[in-house]
Amino acid sequence: MKRLAKVLFIVMSFLLSIESSIFAYEENVDDYICNTKRDLLVLMLTYPECIKDIEKDEEGFIYLIMQNNNKVLYDDKKEKSHEQKFYNSDLQDTLEQIYPLDMITDVMEEGKDPGRIRSYSFLSNVYGGSKEAVQKNIINKNTYYGTMMFNKINGAADNLEKALNKVSELAKQNTKIYNFVSPTSGTFNYRVIKDTGQLSPHAFAIAIDLKSDPADYWKWCNREKGGNRISIYPEEIVKTFEECGFVWGGKWAHFDILHFEYRPEIILKAKCFGNNEVTENKEWYEGCEINQDTEALIQKINSIIDK
Ligand SMILES: [Zn+2]
Known part of the structure; x- marks a missing residue:
C-alpha cells in the first residue's frame, strides 16, 4: 500500500x-x-x-x-547574447529594453543599452542604403549653433531643429546649459563605429554630438568618470531631446554622453508601455x-x- x-x-x-x-x-x-x-x-x-x-x-x-x-x-x-544582438539585430531586439524616461544620476548597469541596438536593414530602408542615398535625403538646418546637416526623412531634421531651438531658449536663461551644448561636435558623418565595423547612426544623419568632454564616452574613460559627468549633465537638455524623439547615449551602459539619436519608436514605446506590464485583464494597447x-x-x- x-x-x-x-x-x-x-x-x-x-x-x-x-x-x-x-x-x-x-x-x-x-x-x-x-x-x-x-x-x-x-x-x-x-x-x-x-x-x-x-x-x-x-x-x-x-x-x-x-x-x-x-x-x-x-x-x-534566434537566441542571441546582448553582444550578438548589437552585431546582428532585428527590430524586436532594438525595442526589447525599455528606455528610462526619468533622469539618471550614474552610468546604467551593465547590459542596459536601450536604443543602442539598431536594425540596419530598417535604418537603410528608411534613411538611405548607401552614402549617396543618405546624402540625397540630407538637408541643412540653420540653427543657433550653426548649420546642421540632417536627414529630412520621417521628420528627423525638423525634430533636430525643434530640439536645438528649445535648448537655445533654455541656454539663454542658464549659461550652464550653453556650456554643455556649444560648440557642437557634428551630425552627418558616413563612418563606422570604432572597432565594431558597424555603421554609426551618424552615417544615416540621424544623430548629433553636442559639446565633447573627455568623460563622455565609455572607451575614453572609466565608469566613475562617466558617472560623474552624467550626474552633472543638465536634465533640461536630455528632456528636450527626448520630447523631440531622440534617445540620449548617456542612458547606455556603453555610455556616449554627448550623443543624441533620433529614435522616436524607442521614446514612444517608453511613454506608452514603459510602466505597463502585460496582464490578463488588460488590452495590449492600453497605455497608448x-x-x-x-x-x-x-x-x-x-x-x-x-x-
Ligand atoms: Zn554620436
Whole structure:
C-alpha cells in the first residue's frame, strides 16, 4: 500500500509539473505576442510615411513592408547574447529594453543599452542604403549653433531643429546649459563605429554630438568618470531631446554622453508601455492614446498577428 501511494505521488507530481510548464509557456507566448503588437504599433505610429504594411508568412515570421516595397524582418527568432544582438539585430531586439524616461544620476548597469541596438536593414530602408542615398535625403538646418546637416526623412531634421531651438531658449536663461551644448561636435558623418565595423547612426544623419568632454564616452574613460559627468549633465537638455524623439547615449551602459539619436519608436514605446506590464485583464494597447489612426492600426495588427 505504501508503495502504491509513492507511485501515485510520483505520477501526480509529474502531471502537475507538465501542467505548470504548459501554463508558463502559454503565459510567455501571450507576453511575446503582446510585445510584438506593441512594437509594431509604435513603429507604424512613428514612421507613418516609411512603413506601408505588415505581413506574416506561413512560418510565422513577421515583416514590415516599407515604402520602397522592401521587407524588413521583425524577429529572426534566434537566441542571441546582448553582444550578438548589437552585431546582428532585428527590430524586436532594438525595442526589447525599455528606455528610462526619468533622469539618471550614474552610468546604467551593465547590459542596459536601450536604443543602442539598431536594425540596419530598417535604418537603410528608411534613411538611405548607401552614402549617396543618405546624402540625397540630407538637408541643412540653420540653427543657433550653426548649420546642421540632417536627414529630412520621417521628420528627423525638423525634430533636430525643434530640439536645438528649445535648448537655445533654455541656454539663454542658464549659461550652464550653453556650456554643455556649444560648440557642437557634428551630425552627418558616413563612418563606422570604432572597432565594431558597424555603421554609426551618424552615417544615416540621424544623430548629433553636442559639446565633447573627455568623460563622455565609455572607451575614453572609466565608469566613475562617466558617472560623474552624467550626474552633472543638465536634465533640461536630455528632456528636450527626448520630447523631440531622440534617445540620449548617456542612458547606455556603453555610455556616449554627448550623443543624441533620433529614435522616436524607442521614446514612444517608453511613454506608452514603459510602466505597463502585460496582464490578463488588460488590452495590449492600453497605455497608448486612442484615436481614429491608432484604432485602425490596432485592428490591422490584431488581424494580421492573430491569424
Ligand atoms: Zn554620436
